[in-house]
Each structure stands twice: as structure tokens, then as C-alpha cells.
Amino acid sequence: MAKDTTGRLHVTVKTGGKRKLSSKLWLERQLNDPYVAKAKRDGYRSRAAYKLIEIDDKYHFLKHGMAVVDLGAAPGGWSQIAARRVGAVNGKGKVVAIDLLEMPEIPGVEFAQLDFLAEDAPEKLIAMMGGRADVVMSDMAANTTGHRKTDQLRIIGLVETAAAFACDVLSPGGTFLAKVFQSGAEGELLAQLKRDFSSVRHVKPASSRQDSSERYVLAMGFRGQSNRP
Structure with a gap:
């Protein structure tokens, strides 16, 4: 060593x-990675927990009593943080985690093993929530092929689909947070988000690896269904 x-x-x-x-x-x-070691000490499922902590500490979009959807949630680091911050651990807020993979139980989190791309997924989710969500968040990344342009299109396509899903389940004023990667292919995604949300910004928390092109798009102030074509 x-x-x-x-x-x-x-x-x-x-x-x-x-x-x-x-x-x-x-x-x-x-x-x-110091964040990997820190996550083990703090009892978090992944180092990604610190990214959500940093972003929410700055923008304060996870509030007590809110309803939150975590897309592609496994292994559950973001769900853990959301459940604590909205009070779901104490039965106040609500967190629903969705993934194709199984995920061990997390206090305050209701898990659904389903594909958010399925046509009936928004309807199922709203039924589980007992209403619309205040926050939809996604730390998903598309599977890569090694071909840069193909991978960029896959990544942006996944985020665009997640954003469309968010617009199907969010309440007016809601927030969408998703992982993207810095590239020149985001124009259409940003145009879509600026149409549907009053505030759109890129965020790179300190816990994101500095040698990575990873960053997050944070869209706040959902304008509501009536604004959508």
C-alpha cells in the first residue's frame, strides 16, 4: 500500500x-473512495446517499410530510435519505421506491418491483401513493456500450422518459431530480424541462467523483398537467 x-x-x-x-x-x-467507507460507517446503502444530502441541503426540496418517488431505487441510498427528511420513517411523509431489481426493506419506504416504463406504471404509482407526488427523483444510469455517442443518447433518452413519467405523477409545484452526464446532447431534454418547470439548473455535488462527467438536473416548480401539450 x-x-x-x-x-x-x-x-x-x-x-x-x-x-x-x-x-x-x-x-x-x-x-x-472515502464516501464508500463513510456510507458503511453511517449505515447507508450506497455512497449516492451523500449526493442527495448535499443537493437537498442546498435547495431544500425534501420537506416534512411530502410524497416522494425514487425511480431505479436499488440499492436504496436515496430512499433512505428521503424517508428521513420527509418524515416517512415516523409515518408523516411517504416514499415509494421503484426498481426492476428486488430491494431489501427500508424503514418508511414502500417498494414496488415494477418497470416505470410500463404504460400503467403512473396509474399504479398514484394508487400506491394515494395521490400525486411532490418529488420524483432518479439516480439511474443507462447501460453503456462503450460507444460514446450511443451511450450519450441512451443516457439522455432515459432521463427524458423519467421526466415524462414525473410529469404524469407530480402535483403542481413539484420537483424532478435526475442524474445526467455532461454532453452536447441535452438540448431537447432541457427544453422539455423548461417548458414544464419554472426553474431548471445543473448541480454537481462534491461527493460526485471529480473525474466523472456525472451531474444532476434539478427542475423545480412543476407547472401542472394543464401546461402540457
């Missing part, structure tokens, strides 16, 4: 066997 520039011990993963270089680099990054 060697120390990095901050003085922490840096773990190096050996190559060899069946492990690919990309797997080696990912594992090495995980082992040396």
Missing part, C-alpha cells in the same frame, strides 16, 4: 486471473 496526496493509505488491486482491467480499476476506486 502507498499513501495518496491526502495521506490516506491507497489500496492497489493486483491484476491477473480472470479480472479485467476495467474491473480492477473499478474495485480499486471503490476501495479507496
Whole structure:
């Protein structure tokens, strides 16, 4: 082991066997990521929890008593934070988590294993919530192919679909938060969001890896169904 520039011990993963270089680099990054270690200490399902904490600390869109939808929720780091901040842990607010994968139970979170792309998904969700949502959030990322332009289109397409879903289930004044990646392919997405929300901005929390093009789009003040074509 060697120390990095901050003085922490840096773990190096050996190559060899069946492990690919990309797997080696990912594992090495995980082992040396202070947020991964912090998440384990704090009892969070993933390091992504700190991204939501930072964004909400700055923009305060998760309020006590709100109804929240977490798209692509597994393993549940964002759902954990949302449940605490809206009071769902104490039965005050409500958090519904959706994913194609199974997700272990989280206090204050109702989980639905379903595809949000399904035609009847918005109707099912509103029934589960007992009404419309105040916040729809998504930390999903599309599966990558390694071809940059194809991957950019897949990522933006997923966010556009999530935004359309949000508009189907949000109450007027609601908020949509989603992960995007910096690219030149966001024009149509931003135009869609500016039409449907009164405020749209990009956010990059400190807990996002600085060498990553990852950032988040935060759209607040949903104008309501009557504004949509």
C-alpha cells in the first residue's frame, strides 16, 4: 500500500486471473473512495446517499410530510435519505421506491418491483401513493456500450422518459431530480424541462467523483398537467 496526496493509505488491486482491467480499476476506486467507507460507517446503502444530502441541503426540496418517488431505487441510498427528511420513517411523509431489481426493506419506504416504463406504471404509482407526488427523483444510469455517442443518447433518452413519467405523477409545484452526464446532447431534454418547470439548473455535488462527467438536473416548480401539450 502507498499513501495518496491526502495521506490516506491507497489500496492497489493486483491484476491477473480472470479480472479485467476495467474491473480492477473499478474495485480499486471503490476501495479507496472515502464516501464508500463513510456510507458503511453511517449505515447507508450506497455512497449516492451523500449526493442527495448535499443537493437537498442546498435547495431544500425534501420537506416534512411530502410524497416522494425514487425511480431505479436499488440499492436504496436515496430512499433512505428521503424517508428521513420527509418524515416517512415516523409515518408523516411517504416514499415509494421503484426498481426492476428486488430491494431489501427500508424503514418508511414502500417498494414496488415494477418497470416505470410500463404504460400503467403512473396509474399504479398514484394508487400506491394515494395521490400525486411532490418529488420524483432518479439516480439511474443507462447501460453503456462503450460507444460514446450511443451511450450519450441512451443516457439522455432515459432521463427524458423519467421526466415524462414525473410529469404524469407530480402535483403542481413539484420537483424532478435526475442524474445526467455532461454532453452536447441535452438540448431537447432541457427544453422539455423548461417548458414544464419554472426553474431548471445543473448541480454537481462534491461527493460526485471529480473525474466523472456525472451531474444532476434539478427542475423545480412543476407547472401542472394543464401546461402540457
